[in-house]
């Protein structure tokens with residue numbers, strides 16, 4: 001089973017140790033604009049798949065997007081831990097926002 005941290009590390013390794021024939025290497029060689037184009041395309045494909053009935057197609061497209069976002073993160077020098085930290089900080093913030101919303105609704 002491919003976990004996101006392990007995939008991030010593999011992508012980072014491709015950046016530091018380019019491997020011939022690697023798609024990840026091809027993206028890094030093409031550069032940021034190409035990576036952004038792929039993230040845009042894959043996002044659109046997720047939206048289209050979400051409107052269709054096939055769960056398999058949706059899962060496939062989300063996995064494509066996840067991979068390309070990880071490539072973008074590596075290219076920008078952003079770690080998975082930074083994203084996790086941001087999400088953790090929101091945990092407290094969001095529950096406070098929800099509490100305020102609940103109080104307003106009373």
Ligand SMILES: N=c1c2ncn([C@@H]3O[C@H](COP(=O)(O)OP(=O)(O)OP(=O)(O)O)[C@@H](O)[C@H]3O)c2ncn1[C@@H]1O[C@H](COP(=O)(O)O)[C@@H](O)[C@H]1O
Nearest residue numbers: 002007010014019021022023024025038041063064067068
């Ligand atoms: N998860 C992925 C992954 N998801 C999608 N893709 C590639 O993303 C591309 C998306 O398909 P598209 O038709 O949109 O793009 P394309 O026509 O192939 O290429 P473009 O010219 O449009 O960029 C395909 O070529 C897929 O192979 C991925 N390529 C690699 N990985 C992971 O990265 C690891 C390292 O891969 P390499 O760098 O290729 O060794 C692999 O073991 C996988 O775990």
